[in-house]
Amino acid sequence: MLDLRIPTGWFFTIIGLILVAMGVFFPGERAALTESNVNLYCGLVMLAFGGFMLALSRWGAKHGS
Amino acid sequence: MTLAAIDYVILVLYFAFVLGIGWHLRKKIATSGDFLTSSHSVPVWITSLAFLAANLGAQELVGMSGNGAKYGIITSHFYWVGAVPAMIFVGLFMMPFYYGSRARSVPEYLKLRFDEKTRALNALSFAGMTIFSSGISMYALGLLLKLVLGWDFTTSVLASAAIVLAYTFLGGLTSAIYNEVLQFFLIVMGFSPLAIMAVLKAGGWSGMSARLQTMTLPSGHTGDVMVHSWKYMGHTADNPMGIEAFGLIVGLGFVMSFGYWCTDFLVIQRAMAANSMSGARRTPVIAALPKMMMPFIVIVPGIAALALSQMAVGYDLPMKNGGPDYDQVLTTLMGKFYPAGMLGVGLTGLMASFMSGMAGNVTAFNTVWTYDIYQSYIKKGAPDSHYLMVGRITTVVGVALSIGTAYLAQSFNSINDFLQLVFSFVNAPLFATFLLGMFWKRTSANGAFFGLLTGTLAAAATHGLSMAEGKGGWITNLHTFPSPMAQNFWIAIMAWTTCFIMTALVSLVTAPRRVEDLRGLVYGVTDLKHDEEVNWYARPVPIAIGVAVLALILNIVFF
DSSP states (O other): OOOTHHHHHHHHHHHHHHHHHHHHHOTTOOOTTOOSOHHHHHHHHHHHHHHHHHHHHHHHHHHTO | OOOOHHHHHHHHHHHHHHHHHHHHHGGGOOSHHHHHHGGGOBOHHHHHHHHHHTTOOHHHHHHHHHHHHHHGGGGGHHHHTTTHHHHHHIIIIIHHHHHHTTOSSHHHHHHHHSOHHHHHHHHHHHHHHHHHHHHHHHHHHHHHHHHHHOOOHHHHHHHHHHHHHHHHHHHHHHHHHHHHHHHHHHHHHHHHHHHHHHHHHTTHHHHHHHHHHTSBOTTSOBGGGGGOSSTTOSSGGGSTTOOOHHIIIIIIIIIIHHHHHTTOHHHHHHHHTBSSHHHHHHHHHHHHHHHHHHHHHHTHHHHHHHHHHTTTTSOOOOEETTEEOGGGHHHHHHHHHOOTTHHHHHHHHHHHHHHHHHHHHHHHHHHIIIIIIIIIIIOOSOOHHHHHHHHHHHHHHHHHHHHHHHHHHHHOTHHHHHHHHHHHHHHTTHHHHHHHHHHOTTOOHHHHHHHHHHHHHHHHHHHHHEEETTEEOSSOOSEEOSSHHHHHHHHHHHHHHHHHHHHHHHHHHSOOOOGGGGTTTSTTSSOOOOOTTSOGGGSHHHHHHHHHHHHHHHHHHTO
């Protein structure tokens, strides 16, 4: 059966990378009501979540779950 | 609001992933059981999140944030009172019979426990309801995308339906469930930053509360009602929702909530796909944990929106016909807080919530149609490959019917109100039937059938004899409710009580089924064996206690 952690992990890793790139290369992209670099911070969180899912699936493959 | 190229890239990437998951899972489909029930093969963390996501449609996200701005944290009762207790109950006490009976659907359980006519009644009303609710949510999504982004109604409805069709057609229930988990994560990731930023901008929870306390709501209540879930529940006049604690706890918390979470095959189907009895029991219990946190993602941004509209920061509540347009609160907030990039993620999350809700309806419709209607009444005893084919065709037909309903809803606006009403008539008494059927072996088939009928009639009669905001009272008006919500709660209470009493009375004068026929179906004549394979801390009961304590704490903190 498909290990769902793998596509979930890749999906959020890719989205995270896109957002981080947006945050780094276009730091001027701001919405009306906020001063913070929303893309960068949200991108980092998604990147971390994606990485965590991928790590879990590797760990699971090793330990048979 | 306009989207940048990068937002479309994210949307397309998401479509690619959901279709990819469907494509990957297509190889696992060999039998009708694989396609329609996942053959009891899905890990519990996946069934739990799918259990939650199938119920988390776009209408819920949009509607609940709107309710947050309109009624405040009182809206969280739909989660903490109106979902968590029922989710714990169905997991601990009812799942052993659903899963253990080897029924493939809720109507099939009714057939095993009672008889054919009870199953037919439930299967037909359920099949109709799923098609209509998926059509109505499709209509709501199409309308929203048209309003917010200027997308063409037909294009957005057809495109999102085509994607749901593609991945459910390929991988059946398993594909729907797996995608629901991805969709759930995307919804959380896409909406929680909005909640955090909106609340921070409004001065944090305490700053927001202080600001709201000084204002008067459009309904004339003090803004303090926005930040307390129980304080203003003493009388219907005290809160803008027009409800009081008894109607809330009994009507919503018991009848409506248990009627939905414990008997609706849309959610039960996810738990029944679990790979063990223990997993099936844990599914709704584990799902209750994220469920009780949902108010922070969907309701709190609405409250923050109201607070922000009182500050000179450049946010106003969206308006329509001279009053606030609460359905647009969520999308206008996104436009004010998300730059290009994150805006794409937020809107993709909205699409994801729509798709998870729709796929839930389509897969439940499939199973009920194929097994409970087609196999039972149209063509019995065909080889399994025939039913697999019927299941696949039903997927296409189900999606097509939903699209038709979406257009029907577009042309006749009042049809939505009418259908919501019919759903409440049908659903309210159901839980009485299941409660008596599962826990009292004397309950007879005729009792169940007669109870359901009279319960539905009692719901209709209550609606016909009472009014709220000019609705109802089509027989004569004996009582006027302070709000449609209060009226709904009392319709449910009357329907449930009637069904319960009539089922019990008729059961006492009709012949019960033989005890041997009830093994595995009724409490007391079932050897309950489950959980042997798991450690004590991973068993349903300890998890349920933890979940219940947390829910209690949330109620106290936001009292």
